[in-house]
Amino acid sequence: MNAKIKVTPFKKVLIANRGEIALRVIRTLKEMGIASVAVYSEADKNSLHVRMADEAVCIGAAPSSLSYLNIDAVVTAAQMTGADAVHPGYGFLSENADFAEAVTQAGLTFIGPTAHAIRLLGVKSTAREIAVKGGVPITPGSDGVVGKNFKEVARKIGFPIMIKASLGGGGKGMRACFEEKDLERMMKTAQAEAKANFGDDRVYFEKLVLNPRHIEVQVAADNYGHAIAFAERDCSMQRRHQKLVEESPSPFVTPQLRQKLQEAAVKLVKAAGYRGLGTVEFLMAPNKEFYFMEVNTRLQVEHPVTEAVCGRDLVKMQICLAQGEPLDMDQKQASVIHCHAIEHRINAEDSEKNFVPCPGTLEEWIPAGGLGVRVDSHMYTGYTIPSYYDSLIAKLILTAPDRDRLLARSRRALAEFKVAGVKTTIPFHQKIINNADFAAGNMDTGLIERMLEAEENDKSKK
CATH class of the missing domain: 3.40.50.20 (Rossmann fold)
Incomplete structure (x- = not known):
């Protein structure tokens, strides 16, 4: 220091x-x-x-x-x-x-960025403007929130488009619109959802990238003008914009592409005068072109994936930066990839019944263990899961020297994880890990929906 x-x-x-x-x-x-x-x-x-x-x-x-x-x-x-x-x-x-x-x-x-930075980056339309100033690629879209001329703006961008809540997050206030005839209806739906969830019905438009990957980059910045970016996380395995599985490094990202992603993420946080930890999220097209999506000005649920890959305690890093300490590593050190890692979000939900939440009392709780297995959870046998909050009950994080061994470890750990008293998404994670496209690294944000659709088709044939 x-x-x-x-x-x-x-x-x-x-x-x-x-x-x-x-x-x-x-x-x-x-x-x-x-x-x-x-x-x-x-x-x-x-x-x-x-x-x-x-x-x-x-x-x-x-x-x-x-x-x-x-x-x-x-x-x-x-x-x-x-x-x-x-x-x-x-x-x-x-x-x-x-x-x-x-x-x-x-x-x-406050162990996090300044209120000013949160306001700047929390409004997605403003964050896009900062990205443009910082030279970070963005998807074509509206210049800020849309008003009465929304049809004209949409035509200029070209369909399909994504309608997004300006203060959105977690997939709320988002609607894909493929044709102009559906635009007004989709607008009203997105605005109503945005108002209900965020108290603000403003929306903006982005060009809809078909079959994209959701790639995000963990960044850290101190008070002295230094910022670094770690290896990317691939968060493409989603259901209704909610992440279920995250991994790092992405099987789709090359070393050269990784460097471009890291450089773009650092440019953005520097342009915003950011301090602390944060995550810059990108959409990546099948041709490997990537576009800025948003910044999460907080610790991510999936931060243990990056901790495993970079070998650092990110919560400790947050605290040290908030205390005013300078970063104790440079970009070269931050770019080192120590292993492959994956996180399974285990929710108290019934995947056989449209992922309905399943609060209740845990009659048995035996988490997986062994080499390369980490479980972050507040559960224990006899604990009653309340119905008032998010259904996440555990994060199963696996590490291995390469992706093939990682998938084998994931299969073993999911089979070993025993929960009784409530339904969980463990069986669905087992389906994901055994899916041929996922195993081959051929995933995009629509893969889980396609898996579910195929399941429904199989059921209807029986």
């Missing part, structure tokens, strides 16, 4: 989240010798993150609007416990600029 840079380490950090990610942050804090404060709703009083933290504060009733999304309650808990900083995790308030601002105004450090 530069001797001229004075850093005051945190003594206590509050985690403004729940479950798996809260537990993940607590573990790193313990290794760093930093005290942890958990917050929890009345429904989460028996959650493992509450047991593992040094302190825990109940911040409200079960609905997230009355607890995990209550900015005043979270900030008050941080002040009351004497925390120096707040880690937002992912989801909930993690990309809320007002929350980052409230934390800072309370005299605490």
Whole structure:
């Protein structure tokens, strides 16, 4: 570390989240010798993150609007416990600029980018403008949000187009429109969904790239003008824009293409004056042309994939950057790929019944183990999964020296993972890993939908 840079380490950090990610942050804090404060709703009083933290504060009733999304309650808990900083995790308030601002105004450090950067990059249309200024390729689209002349704008771009919520995320407020006759109806649907989920019905248009891959690049930037990008994650295995499987490196990306992706990601975060960890997401066409999609100004669910590949604790990196430390690695070091890694998101859902959530009590919980196996979870036998929150119950992360051995390890670990009392998506992940296209690395964002459609066709023939 530069001797001229004075850093005051945190003594206590509050985690403004729940479950798996809260537990993940607590573990790193313990290794760093930093005290942890958990917050929890009345429904989460028996959650493992509450047991593992040094302190825990109940911040409200079960609905997230009355607890995990209550900015005043979270900030008050941080002040009351004497925390120096707040880690937002992912989801909930993690990309809320007002929350980052409230934390800072309370005299605490927000472990993430500035409220200004969140606002800049949180509005997708503004993020596109920053990408253009930074020389990052973008898909043809509207210049900002669309207004009354939306039909004219759509014609200029050319169908098919994607209608996207300006403040969207997680696939909400998105509609594909293939013909002009459907445009007005699709617009109204996307706007209504955007209003319901984000309190803002503004939308913008992008050219729809057919059969794309979803490729994202983890970036890190310090307060001193330095930024680095790690090897890409391939997040193409999605259902309704929700990721199910992520892997790194992508079987589709060449070393030369990887360098271009990393350079584009670094250009973008530098153009935005970004600090901390973030993820730059791209759509990649079958001809390997790629286009900027959005920036996630937080830690990703799939961050363990990059941790495995780069050999670094990304939560620790977040904390060090928030403390004002400079990056302790350069781009050459960040580009080293130590292994192949894959993450399976295990949800409490019934994949045989349209992935309906399955909250309930775990009668048996025996996670997979062994060489190259990591399980991030807050589950235990006897735990009751509440119905109020996301259905993610575990992340199964596998590593191996190459992709073939990785797939073999994935098959073994999925078969070994035993859960009783609730339905999970483990059987569907076994179908994914045995799918011929996936095994060959021939996936795009539509592969899972095609798998499901083929299943339905097979059922109807029987």
